[in-house]
Amino acid sequence: MGRGEDREGVAAAGGFFWSYTDEPHATRRRLILSKYPQIKQLFGPDHSAFFKISGVVLLQLGTGALLHDAGWLKIFLVAYFFGSFLNQNLFLAIHELSHNLAFSTPVYNRWLGIFANLPVGVPMSVTFQKYHLEHHRFQGVDGIDMDVPSLTEVRLVKNMIAKTIWVFLQLFFYAFRPLFLKPKPPGIWEFINFSVQIALDVSMVYFFGWKALAYLILSSFLGGGMHPMAAHFISEHYVFNPDQETYSYYGPLNYLAWHVGYHNEHHDFPRIPGNKLYKVKEIAPEFYDSLASYRSWSQIIYMYIMDRTVGPFSRMKRKSSKAE
Template sequence: MGARVSREDYEWVYTEEPHATRRKEIMAKYPQVKKLMGPDPNLKYKVLCLVTLQILAMSVISTQSWPIVFLMAYIFGGTINHSLNLAIHEIAHNLAFGHGRPLANRALGMIANLPIGVPISVSFKKYHLEHHRYQGDVKKDVDIPSEFEGKMFNRTLLKLIWVILQPYFYAFRPLFIRPMPVTLLEVINFIVQVLFDVMVYKYFGVKAIFYFIQGTFLGTGLHPLSGHFISEHYMFIKGQETYSYYGPLNLLTFNVGYHNEHHDFPSIPGSRLPELKKIAPEYYDNLPHYTSWVKVIYDFIMDPEIGPYSRVRRHIKDSDKTD
């Protein structure tokens, strides 16, 4: 099964990304969709509950054996930290306090970041918003694997390794493909995170730090929730560049599975995306979608036709302009 090499290049297209056009059509046909836009008042409470749960887990983890710590980092801590990653995704769109309170959103993002162990919240925002605006763009969409990844991880065993290492590629890819100046908020995010990590180490020891940081990398690597990384934009069907997932794991991921809906309306919080689908079913029900993220991961690894190159790429005219 690993003998065949997957795709040898991206799927190059000369069309615009599909979401802006669908957004305009839906807005014209269903103006009530506007009522779904705006912050989710419950998001901050969900974040605080998850962060509190992880902090409470520290005292338990610090007294356990290393095998138990590792197991809990994958099963429990990794799952919660993955959820917090997706809370940061929601916060990046200002869906906690609205566009009128950007600093409140950034502060909550830093709080959500604490159990993750490494500072990602502020940096994620600046790159993720470009992923929406320039989906598939050859220069600006760092969500797409690099040419090195496409050429290197193109067989079954190598794709398995790539899935395990996904969090490292997501973390370091932007630094090589599209480095940006470090902002003051990123410095603050870094300082806050380091201070928190130092306090955890001082009062709870190395096992608690391992539980947080390793849980983050385990939970965003070969983990059931990580199926969304692949399901969202990897081209399992030629020409289809965004896919939704409708399954129970949306309950743990702020409905990130409703990904066509999210890209169509990034100003609608995840909690209201199912309602968007109900309002405009003819735009979503017939689109290819998934019901299992575990199967998505399995198919990505085992299907010789699929690999890191299985992404739509495009040249966008204004991508050459100065930001």
């Protein structure tokens, strides 16, 4: 299907793919639950989340402390080959917590998210939840879903070199896009998140020096750029097949990524924690086996950069029903 053609309610115009049907997940959720109501038994928190998050936070902060007087090359190598995996793990733990999947009481999830945020180096857990829940409710809706790249990105990122730079910096685009396009006034929880994070950063510098903090921030930057773990940003919703707007990844890195690779399953059932999403596919395979999916996140980055027909514009968008 070429851009500009119509097929099953999808058209390509202005660079993006435009859908004139509802997002697919609510419909598939209803169909699956009507056939397999036992899936509701998977709903609820992952009671091991607190212990897993605590272990990673302490391990990453401890690693930063141990590297306080290391050379910059060693800090870079440890950050890329070790710390980046830990910080992406924590970023995706924050994603889990944004859906209240560690505790039944929402405020406990928010506090755990602020704790999980500590090794990331910059405050983001509270703000992330605000925008991410809109991504689920209004997937692809123009002007609301801030997961979709901006027109500026589409206009600037048009060739292999630009896409390579974009991949290196995609974490910055992901973080700052909503702040420029759809800023939300901060509340008390953003202030708490900011205060706790700055207190941790200052403490790291005071007790262990600037290199300890630099290691944490470098781990976040490297893990969110040209890195296998960061490929989930691309694999989840970038359209390689015009008939499909959400894609799952079934490779081994799911074990480090809170199984966020099961992304069709996650959008279909956001109340199911990551460690149980594989059961959705096992119970209802006929709903997922026919969908395109991935086995390698590294391959996704290569495909994204090398394929001239793919770029920031390769996203499905739809108009808000309120505007119709």
